[in-house]
Amino acid sequence: MHTYEPVRSRRLWLLALGCIAPLSAHATDAPQRNPAPTRANWAAIADLPDLSGVWAPGPLDKYVPGGPEAPQWLPAVARQVDHLKQLDAEGRPQNIYINCLPEGLPSSVTQNLNSVEFLVTPGRVTVLSELDGNRLRRIWTDGRPHPADPDPTFSGHSIGHWEGNTLIVDTIGFLPEVFIPLSQGVGFPNNGDMHVEERITLTGPDTMRQDIVVHAPKVLAAPWHASRSYTRHRERSYDLAESSCRQGDFLEATDAQGNAAFVPVPKDAGGATLPPDQATAPAIPTPSGTHP
Amino acid sequence: MKPLICVLAALAMAPLAAPASAHHSFAMFDPSKPMKFEAIVQNLQWTAPHAVLWVEAGKVGTYEAGVWSLELPTSPANLAKMGWSRMSVKAGDKVVVEINPMRDGRRAGQFKRATLTATGQVLSIGAIPGVQPPK
Numbered sequence: 001m002h003t004y005e006p007v008r009s010r011r012l013w014l015l016a017l018g019c020i021a022p023l024s025a026h027a028t029d030a031p032q033r034n035p036a037p038t039r040a041n042w043a044a045i046a047d048l049p050d051l052s053g054v055w056a057p058g059p060l061d062k063y064v065p066g067g068p069e070a071p072q073w074l075p076a077v078a079r080q081v082d083h084l085k086q087l088d089a090e091g092r093p094q095n096i097y098i099n100c101l102p103e104g105l106p107s108s109v110t111q112n113l114n115s116v117e118f119l120v121t122p123g124r125v126t127v128l129s130e131l132d133g134n135r136l137r138r139i140w141t142d143g144r145p146h147p148a149d150p151d152p153t154f155s156g157h158s159i160g161h162w163e164g165n166t167l168i169v170d171t172i173g174f175l176p177e178v179f180i181p182l183s184q185g186v187g188f189p190n191n192g193d194m195h196v197e198e199r200i201t202l203t204g205p206d207t208m209r210q211d212i213v214v215h216a217p218k219v220l221a222a223p224w225h226a227s228r229s230y231t232r233h234r235e236r237s238y239d240l241a242e243s244s245c246r247q248g249d250f251l252e253a254t255d256a257q258g259n260a261a262f263v264p265v266p267k268d269a270g271g272a273t274l275p276p277d278q279a280t281a282p283a284i285p286t287p288s289g290t291h292p
Numbered sequence: 293m294k295p296l297i298c299v300l301a302a303l304a305m306a307p308l309a310a311p312a313s314a315h316h317s318f319a320m321f322d323p324s325k326p327m328k329f330e331a332i333v334q335n336l337q338w339t340a341p342h343a344v345l346w347v348e349a350g351k352v353g354t355y356e357a358g359v360w361s362l363e364l365p366t367s368p369a370n371l372a373k374m375g376w377s378r379m380s381v382k383a384g385d386k387v388v389v390e391i392n393p394m395r396d397g398r399r400a401g402q403f404k405r406a407t408l409t410a411t412g413q414v415l416s417i418g419a420i421p422g423v424q425p426p427k
Contacts, residue, residue, distance in 0.1 A: 091395060093317035114369060130369050132315040132341035185317035241340075241369035245315075248339035265337075265344075265361075268394070271316030273337075273344050273361040278398045 034142070037122035044122075049165045049202040051118040051125065054238045055230035071180060071214075071224040077188060084186045093185030098271045100245040102135055104154030104178040105171060105196050106214050110226050111181050115233070117240050125160060125167060133245035139169050146172050154178055156196065169198040180216060180224065191218035206232035248273075315341045318365060321392040321402040327352070330409075331360065333385040338378035340367040345381070345403050347389060355399055362391055362403040365417060374418045386410065 073081055084094050097103055103111065112131045119126040123142035129135040139158040150157040150173030157173040174194045179187030195215040203209050207229065214224040250262035266279030331347035343364040350357045364371065368378070381387065386409040391401035405416040 088317070088319060091319045093319045095316050097315040114367065130340070130367070132367075183317075184315055185319060237373055241367075241372070243340040243367060243369060245341060248337070248342055248344070250339075251335070251337060268320060268396070268398070268400070270320045272318075272320050272394065272400055273342075273363055275359040275361055275399045277358060278400075 034123065041122035045120055048120060048162060049167070051120055051167070051200070051202065051208065053232050053234060054115045054117045054240060055208060055232050056115050056238065057112050058229035058231065069225060071182070072221040073188070074219055074221050077219045081182070081186070081188055084188070085182070088183070088185040093270065094187065095185060095271060096179045096181060096187040097132060097184055100132065102133075102154035103131065104174065105156060106212055106224075106226065107179060107181045107187070108135065108137070108155065109198070109210055109212050109228055111184060112228075114243075115238055115240060116230075128240055130240050130243035132243070134240070134243050139167070141167075146170070152176070156194075165202045167198075167200040169196075169200065171196040171198070176218075180214060180219065188219055190214075190216040193217055203229075208232070318363075318392075318402050320394055320396070321363075322395045323392045323402075325393055326390065326404070327393050327401065328388060328390045330386065330388050333381045333383055333387055334359065335383060336378060336381050338368050340369070342366065343368055343371055343376075345389070345406065347387065349399075355397075358399055360389075360391075361400040362389060363400070364403045371417075376415065380415055381406065381408065 087094065097107070097111075102108075108129060108131070112129065114129060114131040117128040119128065123140065125139040125141060127135075127137040127139070129137075135155075137155045137158065139160040141160050141162070143161075144159060146157050146159060152173055152175040154175060156171040158169050158171040160167050160169040162168070172195050174190060174196075176192040176194075177189050178194065180190055180194075181187035193216070197213040197215075199209075199211040201209050201211075209227060209229050211225070211227045214220070214226070216224070249265055249267070251265050253261055253263045255261040266274040266276055268274055329349055329352045331349040334346040334348055337344035337346060343366070345362040345364065347360050347362060348358070349355075349360055368376075387406045388409065389403065390405040391403055394400040403417070405414060407414050
């Protein structure tokens with residue numbers, strides 16, 4: 001029978017320590033742990049605004065394009081954005097979500113067309129979504145600070161606290177490639193140092209508002225303010241679905257041995273599915289006006 | 293070693309020219325040239341982020357007979373809330389489809405509406421309560 005034996009050799013112990021120590025700037029600090037929730041922790045959640053359940057986002061009411069609430073880009077960026085908007089208008093969109101990477105903030109708030117689910121548990125609020133695949137976002141409410149140098153991610157590192165009916169969220173630590181979107185066809189990377197502030201407010205029994213302020217000093221001339229409203233749905237038809245962003249790239253088929261298999265679906269450059277016999281090259285364009 | 297081999301094998305098998313699709317703009321479809329034609333359902337591809345109705349049609353105007361890919365502008369999760377299911381149509385169903393065709397002339401388009409010939413039932417893309425209609 002195998003049993004765990006502590007390292008008895010002093011030499012081995014020192015060797016092990018020598019390997020570990022350079023990885024930690026504070027070798028003497030105890031490793032940080034998430035404490036097991038207590039009955040009191042669970043009970044305290046009943047006194048918080050109830051964000052639980054599935055929420056359908058409202059209209060994309062963030063701004064009127066060209067209006068005072070549209071993102072104010074730095075001049076050099078504005079020229080590039082104008083070019084991207086022109087390409088989009090010509091039917092050659094930039095397609096900022098086409099690679100199936102997570103959309104991240106602020107897209108997951110401002111561009112989302114699918115439901116989101118909030119889970120409020122001791123020390124954290126978890127946001128699940130199904131755009132374009134299932135996504136996970138954690139907002140730590142246990143009082144921890146941001147890490148001094150967080151690993152950059154799509155959704156960043158979020159910490160939050162409650163003020164009345166509002167969850168105040170602060171997020172840093174974004175990958176510089178994460179887009180500030182104008183649409184699914186046009187966006188601009190934040191280019192680094194993005195900082196996002198959010199206020200998530202229960203405004204009625206089943207209504208919620210999410211105000212977001214995006215600070216992106218490398219590309220924006222001023223913080224961008226956007227907001228989104230949500231309606232809660234307790235109907236089971238609104239339960240989040242399993243959603244894999246890449247599943248649509250495959251058809252269910254049967255292989256030569258009769259086994260179930262996924263086969264790739266042909267796509268055009270913009271990501272649209274194509275008939276298999278026209279996968280590689282466009283047909284000769286149909287002269288305009290000759291469609292039936 | 294094994295993971296690298298797996299990655300290389302996957303890369304070797306991947307069709308390099310075909311991008312992953314995900315959530316994409318529908319700018320390749322032309323809303324100014326709507327089409328309506330009869331077709332036979334092959335398959336309703338019930339996948340995120342866009343479901344796809346695959347149909348077979350005879351010669352339509354200048355288009356040769358063949359398989360058409362008709363992309364729906366949203367995902368099964370949202371379609372279910374509009375009353376669709378993966379069984380809404382089945383292989384062999386005769387339908388009249390209404391689409392916005394792909395600009396480059398290939399047999400592909402944006403699905404707008406289908407009418408089942410046998411029952412007259414209309415399948416369309418509606419608004420999800422509280423959500424902006426899909427673009």
